[in-house]
Amino acid sequence: MLSRKATIALLASGMFAYAAHAQQQGVTANEILLGEVEPLTGPPALLGIAYNVGTKVAIAEANAAGGVDGRKLRLLTDDDGYVPTRTIQSVRKMIEVDKIFAFTSLSGSGQGLAVLPIVEKAGIPAMPAIGPVTGLYTPPRKSVFVVGQSYEEGMYQLVRHLATSFPGKKWGILTQDDDYGVALRTGFARAQQEFKLNVVSEGEYKKGQQDFSSEMLRVRSAGAEVFMAGGVIGENVAMVKELEKLGSKPVVGMFWPGRVTATLKLMGPASDGIYAVDYVDPDNSATIAAFTERAKKLVSEAEVKAMNRYTLAAYASTKVLIEAMRRCGKNLTWACTITELEKTKNFESGVMGPISFGPGVRFSSQAVRIMKADFATLSFKPVQ
Template sequence: MTSKSMKGWLPVLAGGLLLTVSVAHAASPARGVTNSEIVIGQASDLSGVTAVQGVNNTDAIRMAFDEANAAGGVNGRKIKFIAEDMQYTVPRAVQAMNKLLNNDDIFLAIGDGGTPMNDANMPAQFAKDVPNMFPLTAARSMYEPYNRLKFAQFASYYDEMRSAVKYFAQTKGRKKFCVSYQDSDFGKDVLAGVVAETKALGMQVVATTAHRPTDTDFNGAMEKLHDAGCDAIMMGTIVRDTNIIIQTVRKMGWNVDLVGQFASYDTAIASLPGGATEGFYCMTPALYAYPDDPRPAVQEFAKKYKARYGREPNFHGEVGYTAAHLVLLGLQNAGKDLTVDGFIKGMESIHDYTDIFGSKFSFGPDQHHGSTRSFLTVVKNGRWVPVEQEALAY
């Protein structure tokens, strides 16, 4: 199979990726696999507090799979994609995954949303030998400890926050770091990164506040951080809580650096009416390519997405599109006799893959974490703009 014959659904291939992995013929078909079909599932937030991310991600994944199907599928098989709404709650996520595993017999899961939801579901998935592919979270638990069935897409919240603390301490002279975070596995991963880097720099976190994902009143929390004298607030927040916290701080007339991460890198924050989020910083593992990006492939993606769904794709839509193409490539590399082991080897044979948005990914045996880069961006005139062109590190 040449890259030319796969042109219909793989936007960018680099580094000779299409080396087909030889797999011994399975004695019995893998679960979720027939001669004509591969069943792939997802437990995503389609109507809850993070739906602005989940819906875009799911739609882009579906579009990529439909494009692959229209081009003939993968090694003669079409993708059947089943997305379940978990509303960003653990009980609904567990219920959704139980359906996908036991009723739909999925071969793999892709883009499952939320750190606590993935942490709750992975044991059941792994008990049935179902890979967890590119969940919509950057928590370390998505790739640590190593498990052959875990594949993560981006730098972790922990790494993003460590890099951000180092930058703001050394470049902007910030000394009193505080953390406002969701009281969940996600938020605690953000907190851990800030604690680790402040300690490495001979500092300590001055104050913290923790909240539930559904909380909407942050007046008391921000007063606490203000009274503690914070000069930078590192935020383990997503979209709605991020916007409310920023608005609360602005109403207080408090000029303090606010710094988010992958979960808050969203156009719904940058374009908040009234410009309240101007100057909000965010660490992100990849840079959002706006629909007016000059690259033809990006423009074509945005045009097709908007024509199909009636809105422009956000960053998490781009993330989903790339995740789907990486999975498609892994399936292609696995060959026609598809097994879980063959698929894993197919993923591990992907090196120096560059997606249409400019992000690069590599995998290998014992290396299922696609990228460790993270960039600092800021909201300027309602758009995300890179502060530094190069990725940050610690």
């Protein structure tokens, strides 16, 4: 009975232990196979494709420097269209059929949470960095490492900054009706309590909504002077343009999924002075310019054009993984990689603040920066 259970457990976990003695799956004498799942089709492809480019840059850089202990890295990419069932299929396929060594992405937050049990059971290292939601690292899973910052903390920091810069104002907030929106509201509620904010308008909208006329009328008639736009890109643009139409000019704060140049272009001059928060470096910083220069040599032109902040998130996260693998040397196993990932201390990726993990710490909790939109240069500049 026991042996049967054990066999099942082994089969199910996909951990072919007998093979592990010789070599971990996905590692051959001269190659290491990595895999990632993300949306490459449909509207969410916006972040998926950009993320994919980031991983490619990190891998191309490592390969150009001779690979990991003489082994070249190869990336396998699968599209899930942001549909959890397809994420599950892809993750299963990569573990079972392609036998990859580690995941550099597990798609978005909901998708990542859906595959977490599979990844945990298999024990394969995974670095989901597209949607760093709390559920991915609390409770910490042995093999899952998240580089980034939670939406809750980001929102809290943004509100804290605005509350100190603009004391005694009336506040409004509008968020999406999904886990992203819930996270933003949680962070906001924490700040609201701490800074005793006077919130006059609160609301939720359905994902994919286009017209925000009634919501913004509400915000205006409530007299909100600071407004937190909790949309992604199109939604934030529609909100700001609607406020412009109404002749209402509150201080606007928004969030990192929307912190891309396209947002500013679409909003037009009304975007000037909008506050944003992010944990990757601002567009016009020297580090990002250097990164873009390097990337141009390593990936195609179309790919460079597809880059945005998710490229940087992917790049940093993958770089941490590669660094840990490198420290393992010849004896590259999951166990070693996990141990080395755990030892990551103040790692400089070049595109965000120092990254650290630790025993039982599976979340790097990146420091966030408050930025301000500058329409003239179509960029976000840090506020200090």
